[in-house]
Amino acid sequence: MDKIIAQTTIQVTEEGYLTDFSQWNKEIGNEIAKEQEIEMTDKHWEVIDYIHDKHQKQEALSIRGIKKSGVINIKEFYQLFPGGPLKKATMIAGIPKPKSCI
DSSP states (O other): OEEEETTEEEEBOTTSOBSOGGGOOHHHHHHHHHHTTOOOOHHHHHHHHHHHHHHHTTOOOOHHHHHHTSSOOHHHHHHHSOSSHHHHHHHHHTOOOOTTOO
16 A cells, blocks of 8 residues: 655555565654654664674574574564564664564
């Protein structure tokens, strides 16, 4: 379905995940974050960069993987992306919802 965000029409799933990563840019990520009531900081973008790297390598994402990444500890991950950190972080990153998310 179409959604207009940051003056750009993007394709998203019913849950709000981008269906085409090539439509993503940092401005769109920022706008999605605002919709999720998240104010992006350098630490948030560091996590998003990590998620993009894993996605590019086609490696599965999980909370456990984030914990082992060395990028962020789990407590901080939950603080940065409250109420479903992996769901919210991947949505902001413009990638599909991980299979490990219900």
